[in-house]
Amino acid sequence: MIIFKKLTWKNFLSTGNKETTVYLNQDKSTLVVGANGAGKSTMLDALSFSLFGKPHRSINKPQLVNTINNKNCLVTVEFSVGGLEYKILRGMKPNIFEVYRNGQLLNQESHSRDYQKIIEQNILKLNHKSFHQVVVLGSSNFIPFMQLPSHSRRSVIEDLLDIGIFTKMNVVLKDKINLLRSQSQNTDNKLDLLKETIRLRAKHISDLKNIDTSNKEKNEKKIQLIEDENTILKNSNKELQEEHDNTYIKVKENMDDAHVKIRDHSFAEQSWNLNVGKIVKEAKFYEENSVCPTCSQELSLELKNEKESEAKEKAKEISKKIADSIEKRQGIEKLHEEYRKQWVHLNEVQTSINNNELRLTSNNEKIADLKIVETVKDTKTAEDKLSKDKEEREKLSDLRVEQSKLSSYMDALSELLRDTGIKTKVIRQYLPIMNKLINQYLQVLDFFVLFNLDESFNETIRSRHRDVFTYPSFSEGEKQRIDLSLLFAWRQIAKMKNSANTNLLILDETFDSSMDADGVDNLLKILYTLGDDTNVFIISHKQDLLDGKFPRKIEFEKVNNFSKMK
Numbered sequence: 001m002i003i004f005k006k007l008t009w010k011n012f013l014s015t016g017n018k019e020t021t022v023y024l025n026q027d028k029s030t031l032v033v034g035a036n037g038a039g040k041s042t043m044l045d046a047l048s049f050s051l052f053g054k055p056h057r058s059i060n061k062p063q064l065v066n067t068i069n070n071k072n073c074l075v076t077v078e079f080s081v082g083g084l085e086y087k088i089l090r091g092m093k094p095n096i097f098e099v100y101r102n103g104q105l106l107n108q109e110s111h112s113r114d115y116q117k118i119i120e121q122n123i124l125k126l127n128h129k130s131f132h133q134v135v136v137l138g139s140s141n142f143i144p145f146m147q148l149p150s151h152s153r154r155s156v157i158e159d160l161l162d163i164g165i166f167t168k169m170n171v172v173l174k175d176k177i178n179l180l181r182s183q184s185q186n187t188d189n190k191l192d193l194l195k196e197t198i199r200l201r202a203k204h205i206s207d208l209k210n211i212d213t214s215n216k217e218k219n220e221k222k223i224q225l226i227e228d229e230n231t232i233l234k235n236s237n238k239e240l241q242e243e244h245d246n247t248y249i250k251v252k253e254n255m256d257d258a259h260v261k262i263r264d265h266s267f268a269e270q271s272w273n274l275n276v277g278k279i280v281k282e283a284k285f286y287e288e289n290s291v292c293p294t295c296s297q298e299l300s301l302e303l304k305n306e307k308e309s310e311a312k313e314k315a316k317e318i319s320k321k322i323a324d325s326i327e328k329r330q331g332i333e334k335l336h337e338e339y340r341k342q343w344v345h346l347n348e349v350q351t352s353i354n355n356n357e358l359r360l361t362s363n364n365e366k367i368a369d370l371k372i373v374e375t376v377k378d379t380k381t382a383e384d385k386l387s388k389d390k391e392e393r394e395k396l397s398d399l400r401v402e403q404s405k406l407s408s409y410m411d412a413l414s415e416l417l418r419d420t421g422i423k424t425k426v427i428r429q430y431l432p433i434m435n436k437l438i439n440q441y442l443q444v445l446d447f448f449v450l451f452n453l454d455e456s457f458n459e460t461i462r463s464r465h466r467d468v469f470t471y472p473s474f475s476e477g478e479k480q481r482i483d484l485s486l487l488f489a490w491r492q493i494a495k496m497k498n499s500a501n502t503n504l505l506i507l508d509e510t511f512d513s514s515m516d517a518d519g520v521d522n523l524l525k526i527l528y529t530l531g532d533d534t535n536v537f538i539i540s541h542k543q544d545l546l547d548g549k550f551p552r553k554i555e556f557e558k559v560n561n562f563s564k565m566k
């Protein structure tokens with residue numbers, strides 16, 4: 001339990017350099033009075049500032065320094081927690097932030113934000129918001145709950161139970177769900193596209209393979225045919241070449257030989273023929289002439305006869321030679337004709353060999369062409385792409401599974417975070433307590449009705465006779481009792497929720513607007529229920545109604561623009 005003991009401030013808001021000190025645990029209840037602007041609520045801001053570094057009201061920090069002095073603003077609070085005495089000093093111009101435990105300054109090495117965290121989490125176990133709910137019941141946060149529509153009632157309760165975080169989480173979650181949904185959609189689209197791509201690619205590959213195999217078979221047949229032909233061609237060339245090689249030289253020799261012989265015979269025959277012509281001419285001379293044309297000497301018949309027969313004999317002899325030569329030559333010519341035919345044949349053989357070689361070359365080119373099957377290359381590329389696509393599909397499928405998992409988690413989370421989820425669970429847990437507390441306070445105030453808030457924060461109020469009333473149908477005084485009961489019930493809940501326990505309760509003009517004699521009685525009745533360890537400060541400008549009803553009274557006034565305690 002935090003026991004607040006002493007609060008001191010100077011140069012803070014309207015307070016000047018003269019320190020104001022309020023002892024916080026002296027009396028069970030203290031009435032705080034003073035004119036408007038006298039500096040009563042300043043006390044709240046001073047306490048809040050000393051504990052949390054920010055005032056109770058929404059005032060900017062620099063505006064907390066007294067504008068006239070504009071320096072040496074300092075607030076000090078003293079309290080004990082678990083038997084340890086604490087003192088916090090907080091100042092501006094100059095900045096001061098010191099925490100003492102049992103008179104010893106706590107290690108200040110850490111950053112002031114961490115230092116603040118230590119105060120809230122380790123020492124006070126109370127944050128600024130809980131402080132508002134537990135320590136202060138100000139007119140500013142006095143909510144006539146019953147006059148709120150149910151959705152506003154929900155936000156008050158959510159705020160009280162600190163379950164508003166789930167609403168915020170749900171907003172964030174909804175964004176995430178939407179994002180995930182579009183991401184999943186995106187994955188689905190990609191997957192669909194990929195599946196179609198894979199299907200088309202597989203079909204393409206099978207088409208390629210079909211083309212390939214039929215072509216391959218055809219080509220192989222073609223190649224076989226060509227190779228068969230090549231074998232024939234090679235064999236044929238081998239034979240032809242052999243034949244050629246074996247006969248060429250002989251035929252050539254024979255032919256050349258024959259040719260030479262024929263030529264020799266022809267020459268011989270020619271010269272012999274010339275000789276025969278000379279002899280015939282000489283014989284004819286001796287036949288036709290009786291006198292020598294050169295020497296005019298008479299030619300004897302005897303000589304003439306001798307010469308004639310001599311010529312005839314010679315001519316006969318040469319003619320025989322010519323005839324023999326012609327006969328021989330004709331024989332050779334026949335042979336030559338044979339050789340020439342052989343020679344022509346050999347030339348034909350050579351041509352065939354050449355043609356076969358050409359055919360072989362072109363056949364080999366054809367085979368080479370047929371062996372390069374372009375589609376095989378295409379198939380390989382397509383298969384590579386297909387396996388990459390399949391890998392990608394695996395990855396995407398995995399991603400999609402992850403996304404589905406995440407989505408189902410998020411759906412479950414969303415189920416938990418919606419109004420009917422965790423929040424309702426928490427609210428259901430607290431509703432009976434709330435209703436019990438409200439009814440207890442109503443009884444304290446001698447208002448015997450049965451009040452019930454349901455999960456939708458709609459109230460039913462039954463009288464003893466079990467008639468159902470609505471809030472507006474009650475009198476102003478009765479309404480005030482309901483409001484008061486609710487307000488203290490909320491504070492109790494906040495205390496429970498935060499396990500916050502403190503001696504201090506400050507009511508800052510909480511009921512001033514509707515305060516009458518009855519109201520004062522009711523308030524006092526409730527204050528009696530708070531127990532001996534509570535110190536209540538009732539800030540009010542209804543001094544006339546409240547005077548003398550509390551053991552202690554503090555009065556603030558403003559003198560020369562500075563607030564001070566009388």
Ligand SMILES: Nc1ncnc2c1ncn2[C@@H]1O[C@H](COP(=O)(O)OP(=O)(O)O)[C@@H](O)[C@H]1O
Pocket residue numbers: 012013014015034035036037038039040041042043063064065066067068556
């Ligand atoms: N920085 C400041 N310097 C001097 N006076 C200030 C400063 N900020 C607010 N004030 C004055 O202090 C007074 C606030 O006093 P407050 O405690 O709210 O009065 P009340 O007694 O009505 O609760 C007001 O008169 C306001 O004008």
Ligand SMILES: [Mg+2]
Pocket residue numbers: 040041042508
């Ligand atoms: Mg005030």
